[in-house]
Amino acid sequence: MATLDTLLTDLIAEVTRIQAPDALSSKDGDSFSMPGLIATGDGRSIATSREMERLIEAVAQELKGSDPSISQRYTDKEWNWLVRGTFGPALMIIDLDDDPAHNAQRVLASIRSQIDAAVTAQARENAFGCTLFGTFNVAPFAIGPVSFEPRSDWLTRKQHDGEITNTTARRVRQSWRGAKLRRRKAGYDAIREKDILDAVGKCPYVCTVRTKGLAPEASRLKAQTASHLAMAAVALRWSRPSEALAGFRLLTDPGIRRQRSLVFVPGVRILAGAQLVGMPHGPSISAEDWLAELEENRDGFALIGQAIDYFLNVSGVTARPKIMNAIVQALLWFYEACREEVDLMAVVKFTATLDALAAGGKSGGIRRLVNARLGIQDDKPIRKDGPTLKAAVDEIYSDGRSRTIHGTNDKLGKDWSSTRRLAEQFARLCLITSVGWAAENPSIDNPAALQKN
Structure with missing residues (x-):
């Protein structure tokens, strides 16, 4: 298997090769291929060949293999794109006439420096419209880093935090009451308003998941899984969790659908068959009864919250990693089985x-x-x-x-x-x-x- 030094030396040799006139033709090998571009950070770009792109991806995989936490923080697509972007500035600092091994070390040092600067402990809060109980007045509650709130409570909280303007909050509430909104002047607030209405939709609840140190797409995907784990924990309080979960869903999940089929029996007139998959909401429960459930099972919900924290933690460090790992995997299989x-x-x-x-x-x-x-x-x-x-x-x-x-x-x-x-x-x-x-x-x-x- 090629080492980082070998891959970077080969890449610099390929960069040198394509400097020749017509080296980057539209025919790359036996198939049509347009050259790619990598920004250098100063308004210019470097053209890439197919071989350069292959070597850059191989470098990304080598770097990933040397740091297990990368798989926790990034999707493969995000990581490959991040590493690819570092090559523009890195290749601009070398002289192709210098010693290839020395150039390889300079490029590697630049790549590592740029990655270190990009990797931050940034906190994110992913919010999803969701269905939950058939009653909509249940007080906000949390299972570890996952919170469930009636949408009006969520909107009030974000307004109080200063993340949604008073005007946007007022217009969103009007829309949720069924009012037709006047067209709004184009701008950031108009975009944010549309994003809220699209993300929450007609869902009566909002599910919020807090993550830290995850890249955007990794954060979103893990937040969705964390939401499902928390929903499964809630559904456990019913004797048939699968029936409860039939009405628990994020707006990003597959919706309710009616499966239709045509049936033909010789000599018999039969109308089309239909079956409803999913429910518009979960079982109804009063706010008082759900509060009692939370209190009675406080320790269990707290333990599951710790397990979800472990799942979202980029370092994987927790007081009881083996127990947490077993609980998370069991709960994930349980959720998938119910669905x-x-x-x-x-x-x-x-x-x-x-x-x-x-x-x-x-x-x-x-x-x-x-x-x-x-x-x-x-x-x-x-x-x-x-x-x-x-x-x-x-x-x-x-x-x-x-x-x-x-x-x-x-x-x-x-x-x-x-x-x-x-x-x-x-x-x-x-x-x-x-x-x-x-x-x-x-x-x-x-x-x-x-x-x-």
């Missing part, structure tokens, strides 16, 4: 939730997790006249998860809806009790301990 439309795939994902909590201990680890956290032994029925715990885990783990992943499931065509409900209940109860155990044992950072009484 899944295919029952068998939901079984796979709910079982992955259990496997994450059981430290990858397979079916035996899941049984030990249930033994310890739910108090059900292997040979005991999970409900009256129901299967034993061992039989139930075999159904969801061996028949559902493992054979499907390994491509050996010979029951793909059967109805997996009952197994899905079973897997959801196990995943929900094990998540709740595991989070509770982690909150009660703040000094333990070993997920395997969840399998012990």
